[in-house]
Amino acid sequence: MKKMQKRLLVIVLFLLVFLIAEGQNFAQFKEELLNTKDWNTARQKIIAYIPTTNNVEELRELQSIWESVEPNVCKQYFFNAAQNNPHSPVYQYLALRLEEDETLQMKGAEELCRNYPDFYWGYRLYIVDFMAWLLNAELEIPDPLNGQELSLKIIDEGYKRFPDDDYFHIFQFHRYRLTQNYPQAEKELKLTKDRNLLMANWMRIKYFLVQEKNATLYSSYLPPLFSDLIKSGQMASVDSIYIFAEGYVEILQETESWQSLEQFLAQNPVLLNSAPYFDVYAGLLARKEDWNALGNELLSAFNKKVIDSEHLSQYLTKWEDNLCHQPHWTELKQKAEPKSNLISPHQ
Numbered sequence: 001m002k003k004m005q006k007r008l009l010v011i012v013l014f015l016l017v018f019l020i021a022e023g024q025n026f027a028q029f030k031e032e033l034l035n036t037k038d039w040n041t042a043r044q045k046i047i048a049y050i051p052t053t054n055n056v057e058e059l060r061e062l063q064s065i066w067e068s069v070e071p072n073v074c075k076q077y078f079f080n081a082a083q084n085n086p087h088s089p090v091y092q093y094l095a096l097r098l099e100e101d102e103t104l105q106m107k108g109a110e111e112l113c114r115n116y117p118d119f120y121w122g123y124r125l126y127i128v129d130f131m132a133w134l135l136n137a138e139l140e141i142p143d144p145l146n147g148q149e150l151s152l153k154i155i156d157e158g159y160k161r162f163p164d165d166d167y168f169h170i171f172q173f174h175r176y177r178l179t180q181n182y183p184q185a186e187k188e189l190k191l192t193k194d195r196n197l198l199m200a201n202w203m204r205i206k207y208f209l210v211q212e213k214n215a216t217l218y219s220s221y222l223p224p225l226f227s228d229l230i231k232s233g234q235m236a237s238v239d240s241i242y243i244f245a246e247g248y249v250e251i252l253q254e255t256e257s258w259q260s261l262e263q264f265l266a267q268n269p270v271l272l273n274s275a276p277y278f279d280v281y282a283g284l285l286a287r288k289e290d291w292n293a294l295g296n297e298l299l300s301a302f303n304k305k306v307i308d309s310e311h312l313s314q315y316l317t318k319w320e321d322n323l324c325h326q327p328h329w330t331e332l333k334q335k336a337e338p339k340s341n342l343i344s345p346h347q
Contacts, residue, residue, distance in 0.1 A: 026058050030065075039069060047077070056090055056121050063094055074098065089116040096125060105129055113154050120165070123158030127167050130155070131174065135204070138178060145178055166194040170201060177204070182212050189221075195228050202229060210247040213255055218248055245271055249280060258284060272297075278306050286319055294319070295326035302335050312336040 029049060036042040046062050053059065066074040075098045082088075082095035089112055096112070099105040106129040112122030130151050137144035145152070152175070159168045169192040176185035185208060192198060198205065202225055209218040222244060229235035235243070245268065252261040262284045271277040278301050285294040298315055301307045307315075313336040316323060323329055 026053075026055070030061065033062075033065065043070070043073075050081075054090060056093070059090065059094055060097070063097065067098065089119040089122060093119070093121045093125060102129060102132075106133075110154060113158065117157065118161060120158075120162055123155070123162065124165075124167055126151075127155060127158070127171050131171050134174060134178075143178075145175065166192050166197055170194075170197050173208075174201075174204070177208050177211075182208075186212065186214075186217070195225075198225055199228055199232065199234060202226075206243075206247050210250055213251050215248065215251045215255065215257060215260065218251055222247075241268055241270065242274070245277065249277065253280070258287060262288075272301070273304065273306055275306055275311070282315065286322075289322070291319070291322045291326055295323055295328045295332065298323075298332060299328050299335075302332075309336050309338060 029045075033042055033045055036045065043066070046066055050059065050062065063074065063078065066077075078091070078095045078098055082091045085091040092108070092112055096105050096108040099108065106126065109122055109126035109129060112119060113126055116122055134144055155168070155171060159172070162168060169188045172188040173185050173192065176182070176188060189205065189208070202222075205225070206218075206222060209221065226235060226240045226244060230237050230240060245264075248264065249261065252258075252264065261280070265271055265277065265281045265284070272281055278297075282294060282297060282301075285291075285297065298307075298312060302309075302312050312332065316332060316336050323332070
């Protein structure tokens with residue numbers, strides 16, 4: 001029994017060493033490839049390497065490198081490889097990956113899923129294509145998943161086989177979001193760990209969290225995602241607070257979380273330089289009947305040109321009975337008068 005355990009341990013260690021070596025070999029090969037100055041030599045290296053591996057990740061990388069330089073030559077090579085290897089799901093997938101006709105690509109991916117149900121990349125391609133269609137369709141069709149039972153069945157079959165894959169999780173998030181099954185959508189969202197997938201879907205994630213009115217999840221989930229977007233150059237740091245506040249303020253207003261809303265605006269005073277957020281803050285002060293503070297804030301906002309005389313006049317009319325007793329009332333009334341009504345000292 002002990003000898004058997006030792007043999008198994010030796011085999012496992014050997015496999016680990018082999019896999020690590022394989023990974024290092026490809027990384028080294030790719031580095032040499034990218035440093036090759038003559039493209040004809042680089043192409044020959046790629047063509048020589050392709051038959052030596054069945055690792056789809058490696059083949060995808062090589063295909064992408066080749067396609068970026070010679071799209072037509074690359075496409076023809078993999079189309080020929082698919083024809084010469086009709087029973088290879090790997091080469092069928094790689095050829096489909098370069099198919100420009102979205103309908104043909106999706107049909108081919110569906111066939112891959114049916115003919116090779118344990119081949120992950122067939123489902124991956126199918127999900128990417130179907131999800132792209134779905135996210136466009138939701139902008140035009142009230143219920144885009146209606147009548148899509150066949151597609152959903154294919155994806156469900158793949159989900160059973162690859163239950164931990166993030167592409168399935170992000171699709172299921174959209175699926176349940178669109179059918180308004182918010183608890184299940186939230187569950188699938190939390191299971192999605194791929195940061196690139198999350199960044200690619202950040203707008204709909206944000207919109208979903210606003211729909212769900214979950215301030216706690218919104219405030220804990222989005223900042224790290226926005227940080228990733230900023231680091232990748234997809235979002236400007238200066239814009240992030242406004243994009244975050246857009247949804248967060250709406251949630252707090254709809255849930256009548258007034259204390260949290262006031263605290264958030266006080267902690268982010270830059271927002272008060274924007275008229276819409278100043279309006280929210282002014283409303284909060286009026287709700288608290290803190291008229292002295294409101295008078296001070298109105299004067300400050302006018303002097304900073306956050307609001308103009310017309311808007312100031314509207315505020316004073318709305319809360320005149322309370323503001324008229326405050327120290328700045330006379331000054332506020334003067335500033336609220338249209339400039340055309342003011343008498344010039346030179347007249």
